[in-house]
Amino acid sequence: MRRRSQFDAEVEYFKGLIQLRKSHPAFRMTTADDIRHHLSFLDAPANSVAYVIKGNANGDSAGQLAVVYNANRSPVEITLPTHGNWRLLVNGVRAGNDVLEIIKGNKVTVPGLSTYVLALGDEEQGGDNPGKDPGKDPGKDPGKDPGKDPGKDSGNNPGDNPGGKPNVPSKDIQIGTKYVNGKTVINSKDLINGIKAALKAHSNIVINIGKKESVKLEFTKDQVNLIKSSGKSFYVKSNGADILVPLKAVEVKKTFVLDLRKTTYVRGSVGPAYAVNLFADGKPINKLKQKAVLSIIVDPKKVTNSSSLKVSYFNTTKKKWETVSGAVFKNGKLTVSIDRPGTYVAVEVFKSK
Structure with a gap:
């Protein structure tokens, strides 16, 4: 128990990542066609990776999901593809469906040695006033989809075409x-x-x-x-x-x-x-x-x-x-x-x- 308590923060962080993945079907795409259609990389400085998943991928409630990995020890700034009120769901210390911060506009600064995950819903895109309570909606919408989509995706899709040549590349x-x-x-x-x-x-x-x-x-x-x-x-x-x-x-x-x-x-x-x-x-x-x-x-x-x-x-x-x-x-x-x-x-x- 003493050893478990030493890693409470890490355990909660990874539990939050699991919860986030379950709530967002976009992170569970199973075919190369879906990934090519919905995922695109963003310009990022050296030693960092940034990409966005668009178009309510895999039936996701979020219109866009942005993920940024920063392996530098110093912060990096990333330009997001859309102006709006981006909901920060992962900040390298905490993770889950709770909104940690609202980042307005299309610029985000990611601290060194951190990962950020941000969400932008359909109702928020392109609007000057995306919503008064962004923190309330994320807690509801993700709860509707996980009960349906996870059961379809994890039970059928991975088993239907785990090694099909059209969807899996021949070279690693x-x-x-x-x-x-x-x-x-x-x-x-x-x-x-x-x-x-x-x-x-x-x-x-x-x-x-x-x-x-x-x-x-x-x-x-x-x-x-x-x-x-x-x-x-x-x-x-x-x-x-x-x-x-x-x-x-x-x-x-x-x-x-x-x-x-x-x-x-x-x-x-x-x-x-x-x-x-x-x-x-x-x-x-x-x-x-x-x-x-x-x-x-x-x-x-x-x-x-x-x-x-x-x-x-x-x-x-x-x-x-x-x-x-x-x-x-x-x-x-x-x-x-x-x-x-x-x-x-x-x-x-x-x-x-």
Whole structure:
């Protein structure tokens, strides 16, 4: 309870972001066509990203929603596409459906290391006097739509076309790494540009470490928050294994480290074992609040029957290998969801006669 109380502000902030997403279907568009039609980027200074979602996207009650990420340590000014009374719903400290401030006109100044989300309803656009009580309406309108739209979108749309070629691009956005002072890191400017491209192309972000089979990759707190606020997934891709890391449930004060390391072959394996370790502020993460996705490249010369392939996890408490359920073999990779760091290996399990 004491640890929970230390992070009350952060917990409330993320609860507010979840509430906001549920209340605004525009943040839950599921097709590339919808995104291309409704989302457009705004001019923004270096190390910042700004975009607007227009046209009551996905049946949203807000005519326009503007989102600004500022990774600079100093404030930036953004020109919004429409004059009006913009309702500030997220300011980097608080988030939700409550109006934190009314920003009049079409200019907004976003503090350093902050994210702003602003809403402009149809009734407010183009008018000199948008309304006397903007704070009352936002609390009502969002409550009407969430009861209808969320049930349609989250139950049907994601399942109807999760991988359809017309709506999902064939290429993800690649970001490189560099080695600085004994650490593998990402350039923040490259990350911001990658997020911009991924949002525009409806893609995921791939951090490619090239031909290396092991990497210890460090993210700053600002980079973690930038990825989290963008809503994008990111993969770390090595020469022998890939991992999709869920950052939504990761809380850091300084740094987040992903250590993906090739270890050795074990008896019956069809590829080397990989150790996955995660650290928040130097402390190991022993259990994931959201599952990661691990893909291990399989040596085809060692495979007799691909339907017999499994992923095993070494249980350090019981000192033995255990099968992880749900592994899928496709395109030379064995992919499985994992709920904890540890050592994993692809094996072929033969049925005893």
